[in-house]
Each structure stands twice: as structure tokens, then as C-alpha cells.
Amino acid sequence: GQNIDQPTEMTATEGAIVQINCTYQTSGFNGLFWYQQHAGEAPTFLSYNVLDGLEEKGRFSSFLSRSKGYSYLLLKELQMKDSASYLCAVINYNQGGKLIFGQGTELSVKP
Amino acid sequence: DTEVTQTPKHLVMGMTNKKSLKCEQHMGHRAMYWYKQKAKKPPELMFVYSYEKLSINESVPSRFSPECPNSSLLNLHLHALQPEDSALYLCASSQDWEGEADTQYFGPGTRLTVL
Numbered sequence: 001g002q003n004i005d006q007p008t009e010m011t012a013t014e015g016a017i018v019q020i021n022c023t024y025q026t027s028g029f030n031g032l033f034w035y036q037q038h039a040g041e042a043p044t045f046l047s048y049n050v051l052d053g054l055e056e057k058g059r060f061s062s063f064l065s066r067s068k069g070y071s072y073l074l075l076k077e078l079q080m081k082d083s084a085s086y087l088c089a090v091i092n093y094n095q096g097g098k099l100i101f102g103q104g105t106e107l108s109v110k111p
Numbered sequence: 112d113t114e115v116t117q118t119p120k121h122l123v124m125g126m127t128n129k130k131s132l133k134c135e136q137h138m139g140h141r142a143m144y145w146y147k148q149k150a151k152k153p154p155e156l157m158f159v160y161s162y163e164k165l166s167i168n169e170s171v172p173s174r175f176s177p178e179c180p181n182s183s184l185l186n187l188h189l190h191a192l193q194p195e196d197s198a199l200y201l202c203a204s205s206q207d208w209e210g211e212a213d214t215q216y217f218g219p220g221t222r223l224t225v226l
Contacts, residue, residue: 033215040199040220041219042115042219043201045214045216091213097208097213098159102153104151
């Protein structure tokens, strides 16, 4: 079976750092994506991890541990515009390259 | 340029209507996707086209009919929909299907309301 877990909601303060965790159990694994989705808009690609370690892109970083089935998205210097849903998705070539999404984490950034 | 465009942005239709959603990308991607997304839920995969051929149909009801006229265009034909089909319909594309680094880029979606 496949299972991807992430918290439903998180709240953080403008200027702070927040870490959104994602754990997964899948029959095959070929990489993990993070997407950002503002209400009523399309998901926007943030990061892709296939090897263990940290990938940094400006204020956003994503970490992967394949042995632990664990990833996190780290957002630094939070801005109000970072309020959005953050989707963790695993790609599994045992299923022909389908993206398997978590339920999403709704992040609210408060002043 | 990682742009996927979709038209219309909003669509309201009755249960007896026939309408079509359109999606276009000019990134040279060979895989295109249709997703359905309900409020506060993740996108659900409906169809995958690879090299203009249907590769995956996720047991979608026949009232949804996809079409890929060429490598840049993807349509979703709608007929005799139900109110529960109201959702955001997202199109996405990626370099390839079952290849490496297949980041999917999403269009802005069509907000569909079925009355």
C-alpha cells in the first residue's frame, strides 16, 4: 500500500522559520516533490529530492531521508504571501511514474 | 518558460450540457495529465497521455472523455455531468512519462460548477 502523512494545518509568525514534515510508506520510491498551492490557484513546483540530504533554494529548503521515509520543507524568513497549502508528493515508477500526493498542509502566516 | 495554459477559467454548466476544457503547453513536454481537485483535498489523477496516446485512465466515468489532438494540446470533453463533478480541473505536463526528473507543471485550472 501507499501512505503519505503530513500535518493538516500549521500556523507561524511572519519572519519566523517553519518546518513542514512529510512521512511516506510506498512500495516503490523514485523521488519526492514539494508543491505550493494558494487557494484557487494551481500547484507550483518548489523542490524535488531523490537523494538523501538537503536541497536549498533561497528561503526554501527540502530534506530527504530515504531510509526513514521522511522529508521536510523548511521555510525561512516567512512572509504573509507564504500562507498556502504545501503538498508533499512521491513519484513511484512501480506505478508508472504516478505522483502520489499527501493531503496537504495548510500554512497560515500571521503578522 | 514553464507555462501551462487552460481555458476557460470558470465554467458553469447544466447536467445535460456538453462542454470542453482546453489545455496547452509549449515546453516540448511529451506527457500531459488531467487532475480533479476538490476543496481542501490534493489533486486526484484522472488521465495521463504520453506521446499523444492515453497511458492511464484512473477508472474515470465515461462522461469525461479526454482527447490529445497533438503534443501541445489536451482537451477534456464533458457530457451529462453530475453536481458532484463540480471541482477544480487541473492540467499538467512533464518532460516524459516514466522518465527521470519528471517534474509536473500545472496550469491554473478550470473551476467547474455543475448545476
